[in-house]
């Protein structure tokens with residue numbers, strides 16, 4: 001059986017290093033808010049290119065804390081893709097805000113930037129972009145909208161650790177976008193956090209986690225960077241937000257026994273931080289292997305019944321999952337299973353058709369529904385062997 005994701009194999013590559021770090025924690029007897037958390041957060045901020053990183057308990061908390069940190073609540077609207085994992089939408093609802101769903105692009109599965117502006121009202125406070133399946137959202141139009149309407153950009157980066165978006169900004173480049181939202185000859189003035197631009201004003205790529213005002217990561221075991229339990233993080237360059245989310249996550253306390261918010265408890269523990277700090281060193285290499293497999297799939301799967309995923313930029317996609325589409329999805333899944341290939345569906349039902357959102361069940365998002373009806377994820381992971389990858393291609397091509 002070719003497993004969808006062999007977590008045992010993935011983590012056992014680092015067994016000695018992880019054992020050593022956990023032994024150190026046992027020796028010290030310090031389990032929360034210690035050196036491991038500090039070290040990992042420093043390294044992860046550096047990896048993403050941001051000034052700050054706060055370790056939290058999970059990805060949903062990270063999203064939740066960002067929304068709380070900005071003070072969004074009752075009456076505020078946040079734009080979010082209709083085909084995301086339900087956590088993105090739950091974080092919005094849990095704060096009393098209204099999620100406003102926008103259809104994705106059927107080829108890339110990411111939010112369609114051209115459909116956002118019509119959903120903006122005077123109650124809109126933020127656009128939540130979700131870098132779904134490992135592919136960074138193309139940000140130029142979204143940066144321009146955020147600037148034009150004074151909106152925050154919240155990234156849900158739970159599926160795209162190490163991903164990037166290429167920004168073709170050259171001083172001489174003129175922008176011919178029809179919407180007229182670009183205000184200058186370069187895109188530079190619409191980028192959030194301009195102080196992070198390199199001095200020349202010319203740069204070509206920015207990492208996921210540093211594409212908006214604040215970003216939420218999950219380190220759920222199956223993610224590209226996963227721990228051995230629950231974990232999450234917030235990255236940002238916004239010092240005010242960082243201070244607020246840090247306090248809110250710590251019982252609303254900015255210093256010991258001094259509570260300025262009705263906060264919550266959300267921490268990344270020392271063991272998870274240590275595991276993540278070990279694995280972070282290998283993340284780029286692991287993502288490179290995922291890209292290699294994706295490239296092989298995209299070049300060698302040749303079956304008219306199978307629609308392959310598209311990448312804006314093959315070098316920047318981190319292929320959290322490899323999602324293909326096919327008309328008779330359930331039949332295809334059974335066929336693969338009968339031939340020794342395990343698959344998963346991310347996800348079978350769109351959020352607006354879930355019981356949790358019964359108020360939306362009559363709404364129609366045809367592109368999202370078409371995606372959910374036809375998608376299936378075939379195995380991709382840094383520990384797959386060349387033989388396994390070849391076998392998947394052979395079996396898919398014989399379907």
Ligand SMILES: *Cc1c(COP(=O)(O)O)cnc(C)c1O
Nearest residue numbers: 058059060085087088158218220
């Ligand atoms: C995994 C995931 C989350 C939630 O992360 P948890 O750590 O499980 O809370 C949020 N958004 C997306 C897109 C995810 O894939």
